[in-house]
Amino acid sequence: KAGVTQTPRYLIKTRGQQVTLSCSPISGHRSVSWYQQTPGQGLQFLFEYFSETQRNKGNFPGRFSGRQFSNSRSEMNVSTLELGDSALYLCASKSGGSYNEQFFGPGTRLTVL
Amino acid sequence: GIQVEQSPPDLILQEGANSTLRCNFSDSVNNLQWFHQNPWGQLINLFYIPSGTKQNGRLSATTVATERYSLLYISSSQTTDSGVYFCAVGIQGAQKLVFGQGTRLTINP
Numbered sequence: 081k082a083g084v085t086q087t088p089r090y091l092i093k094t095r096g097q098q099v100t101l102s103c104s105p106i107s108g109h110r111s112v113s114w115y116q117q118t119p120g121q122g123l124q125f126l127f128e129y130f131s132e133t134q135r136n137k138g139n140f141p142g143r144f145s146g147r148q149f150s151n152s153r154s155e156m157n158v159s160t161l162e163l164g165d166s167a168l169y170l171c172a173s174k175s176g177g178s179y180n181e182q183f184f185g186p187g188t189r190l191t192v193l
Numbered sequence: 194g195i196q197v198e199q200s201p202p203d204l205i206l207q208e209g210a211n212s213t214l215r216c217n218f219s220d221s222v223n224n225l226q227w228f229h230q231n232p233w234g235q236l237i238n239l240f241y242i243p244s245g246t247k248q249n250g251r252l253s254a255t256t257v258a259t260e261r262y263s264l265l266y267i268s269s270s271q272t273t274d275s276g277v278y279f280c281a282v283g284i285q286g287a288q289k290l291v292f293g294q295g296t297r298l299t300i301n302p
Contacts, residue, residue: 111288113288113289113290115290115292117234122292122293122294122295123279123281123292124292125289125290125291128288128289130288135288136287136288136289138289168234170234170236172290179223179224179243179283179285180224181224181226181238181241182226182281182283182290183238184228184235184236184238185235186233186234186235187233187234187235189234
């Protein structure tokens, strides 16, 4: 099976712009989660989608949003970018329940100038 | 919320040495995973181990859920084992993983 894929792998934006990141889960997985990794805060949970519904959301401002499509692919959007949004954004997929193993994609490295 | 603490934060060893990484968590969990983050940032699954013991080659892991800790053992370390190791836990119904701060392992030749 193909693993989790994320596009683009690298992105450079300027403050005030918006960005959309994409994640395709492992075939058959219906749950997609997003995480942000920064040197200062470590790995933090952004949100999780299952069957196009957001089931859980982390403690991030409303500028961070996401959605999931009927084929389980997910996108996350960050509007009005700030310097502090520079981070590695990781997507993970699992088959469903909270006890299931999560598998991560290679990440998108976002730099905000 | 649940707290996850990993120790030590940094570990420097010579090739061939054995190492033990520890993960303590503050509440009951129904999911515990160990990851190795490669130099490009991807998290590589090592173990899914909410309880019990598992082994995979030179790596093994043990989780004692009743005492709220997990251990990752690496034997006969190789330079390719270098990197950051993360422990992450999930709790019932939360649909997310909570990560520790990681242990940075450096294996010198």
